[in-house]
Amino acid sequence: MFMGRVTRENMTKLWRKIARVNIKRSLLESVSVFHEFLGIIWDRILACSGRPARYRRLTTRPSSPPPEAVDDCGLVSRQDPKETFGTGYDTDSDLVTLKISLLGDCQIGKTSFVIKYVADEEEKGWLKMTGLNLMDKTLFVRGVRIAFSIWDVGGDNKSIDHVPMACKDAVAILFMFDLTSRCTLYSVIGWYSEARKWNQTAIPILIGTKFDDFVQLPPNLQWPIVTQARAYAKAMKATLFFSSAKHNINVNKIFKFIMAKLFNLPWTIQRNLTIGEPIIDF
Secondary structure, three states, X not given: OOOOOOOHHHHHHHHHHHHHHHHHHHHHHHHHHHHHHHHHHHHHHHHHOOOOOOOOOOOOOOOOOOOOOOHHHOXXXXXXXXXXXXXXXXXXXXXXXXXXXXXOOOOOOHHHHHHHHHHHHHHHHOEEEOOEEEEEEEEEEOOEEEEXXXXXXOOXXXXXXXXXXXXXXXXXXXXXXXXXXXXXXXXXXXXXXXXXXXXXXXXXXXXXXXXXXXXXXXXXXXXXXXXXXXXXXXXXXXXXXXXXXXXXXXXXXXXXXXXXXXXXXXXXXXXXXXXXXXXXXX
């Protein structure tokens, strides 16, 4: 998927395409901030008039932190869950739903990555469609339920039709590639460009899978992949993680990082750029 000969001219075109997408994303974020400001003013008008303000389930990036920190990531929450989320959601007052999309080529370990994260919820939460898999993971934090709705898009040509539906309203998009297959890294640019057509505000995260196999390669073969992946992440304005579903390396940490970004929690994990270790770069 999205493969082709990589030349200097092609790479220049790809970087220009990413730049155009990022400019559009910045404009939309500015509009989003203005829209939130108007929403606050409107809520105050309703409050002054004696009419209760309406609440909706969370579908975009909130400005308040979540109710609880994630210990192994060094996250610290300073706010009560009811103060954070309010008490007036449409159906479940204690439920916050976060949609996450996974994009990347076939056979790179996306589904294994999701299954490792959802663990015991695999059987009850799995929904398979042609070219699209959906799974939920619910966390209970101080009486507040935080539900990750994970959309795993297949990596073949037919699955591209699912990208609009999978990316719409997502708060984060995980762009994944196989660390042992450089062509899947080249494909990330195509996935990124396609995803940004439908969602320009979601948090981008670049994930290299199968780190357990990658680490067996000689350092002189690992270094070019690390360098190129970091360059891609920088162009995409994405955080880079190397992961392994088999050994649960950085799988849970990635979702906790999403929580930290969405709710403005302190993120104390340090960058790791050491060859032979799971890279974290932001």
